[in-house]
């Protein structure tokens with residue numbers, strides 16, 4: 001399993017995840033490819049239900065019992081430099097538990113309900129220090145105070161023994177960040193960390209995350225459906241649609257040279273960023289249900305640049321169209337379907 | 343926390359006053375009183391009753407006075423520790439009730455623990471392994487327990503214990519200890535007899551408690567903080583008990599409040615069937631013969647016990663849930 005050190009700390013290839021529910025099989029991920037380079041920040045964007053959360057849960061093996069990784073690999077480079085495939089670990093195995101939390105931490109969307117209401121802030125943060133850093137009570141207390149100061153909580157030493165319901169939403173999310181940083185992870189996954197917060201608080205929390213990422217040279221996976229957030233936060237953007245990455249590119253490339261019709265649609269739906277002033281368009285149609293996937297390119301039923309039978313019939317390959325810019329769309333096939341008679 | 347406790351205790355006082363009034367009124371409600379019932383019975387069997395004797399009794403107990411005066415006399419007596427006189431037994435109420443109340447308390451507490459000890463692990467198991475064969479099995483068993491009348495289980499258990507184990511099972515004591523003073527031997531004898539009423543009274547509540555625990559935990563398991571806890575890399579079982587189970591216990595504890603009255607009334611029926619020397623059968627008899635002071639004292643004390651039970655559960659609640667403490 002051990003290979004030479006790579007540029008990516010996490011490398012996901014052809015990841016497929018299905019939920020086996022009473023009402024049928026939900027194909028949530030249909031071959032996701034993505035990678036987080038060491039110390040870099042990547043953003044994952046896409047409409048609700050496209051599989052952003054499922055992707056992150058798959059990495060941490062936090063998926064519901066009904067879910068199954070049916071195909072693909074999730075390579076992770078451990079602290080000691082060895083390369084492991086996380087899909088090979090059982091979710092509750094000690095190897096996986098050491099990585100989950102210890103090396104890869106997660107920040108969740110709802111700071112209110114994502115923290116326990118009956119345990120003190122200290123209790124919840126120190127737990128990580130005991131588990132992953134082997135600290136004793138005294139060290140853990142000192143470290144917790146430091147961490148709380150680090151994330152900008154004033155009077156940290158006093159607030160340590162308070163409960164989370166005594167904190168405001170923004171402060172709770174700071175506690176959450178302190179908690180995620182406690183085990184000194186190397187990867188931070190933040191799943192819409194500011195969606196539940198006030199607009200004014202959102203910017204502060206995002207800034208804090210960015211600051212922490214730079215200070216501790218964390219590799220960051222930032223999940224959001226807000227392209228505006230991504231602009232200041234990440235290096236590489238992955239655009240997901242129905243359980244696949246349809247385009248990924250350096251962040252400026254995405255804004256100035258979006259190639260996939262879906263990416264363009266997403267950009268046009270943001271006010272101010274693009275298109276004639278005041279004109280905000282939305283992508284027609286909605287994300288269809290995942291029980292019955294369309295044939296060919298998954299986006300073709302909603303695509304404004306549909307080019308014919310091939311879109312309906314074949315799954316487009318992902319092609320490198322520029323430095324670190326990949327897209328999977330027939331518009332960019334070099335030899336557009338020689339056998340096709342349109 | 344202290345403030346909360348003090349408030350909670352102070353709140354009990356008006357509750358008890360109202361309860362004492364209501365119980366006194368209810369006992370007075372049926373037409374007639376003990377003396378008239380008593381006289382009729384005497385006259386029917388051919389005695390002539392001297393009117394002056396009746397008047398003397400009436401005056402002595404204030405039975406000719408309006409109800410609020412009677413209540414006042416009784417309740418001031420109660421406050422001094424005098425619960426009045428039982429006409430039926432011709433003895434002070436004090437001599438009749440305490441041991442029976444203690445035994446009632448023993449039976450209900452034991453039943454409560456029994457149902458908790460059974461319901462807690464089964465509820466946790468059923469939630470964690472939702473829809474597994476084990477979950478279905480316990481659900482089935484639980485409903486069976488819920489649907490079977492208590493006295494039925496009592497009779498069955500007595501039959502099995504007597505027929506196949508050869509134990510004497512009626513009552514709470516073996517004949518040799520019945521009238522004996524309290525001793526180690528008597529306590530052990532009590533424990534030997536206690537299990538049948540404990541199982542019988544506890545069973546009905548257990549089924550409900552299993553459902554409560556299972557549903558609470560299922561609710562908690564789907565909450566985001568569980569995911570956070572999992573994402574820390576904690577061991578599965580540790581995570582389960584530290585977070586979701588810990589929170590699921592909160593409503594579970596508050597069930598004591600409604601469990602206690604159920605247990606006490608459930609225990610009455612069972613006590614009649616099993617001929618237990620608890621409060622139930624005596625209360626029943628006192629009510630039938632309109633033995634007002636005895637009945638009133640029982641009702642008052644049982645209600646107080648229930649109040650104290652809920653107080654204990656509220657304190658426990660505040661201990662496990664900081665959100666209550668900090669309100």
Ligand SMILES: Nc1ncnc2c1ncn2[C@@H]1O[C@H](COP(=O)(O)OP(=O)(O)OP(=O)(O)O)[C@@H](O)[C@H]1O
Nearest residue numbers: 019026028047048049050051052053054055064290
């Ligand atoms: N527990 C589950 N059971 C069945 N299907 C699920 C489950 N969790 C997720 N899915 C399905 O997986 C797909 C992807 O869901 P996911 O939560 O990853 O979306 P998302 O991109 O994070 O959306 P959002 O922006 O709303 O958070 C959806 O179609 C959803 O219906």
Ligand SMILES: [Mg+2]
Nearest residue numbers: 052053054191
């Ligand atoms: Mg999501």
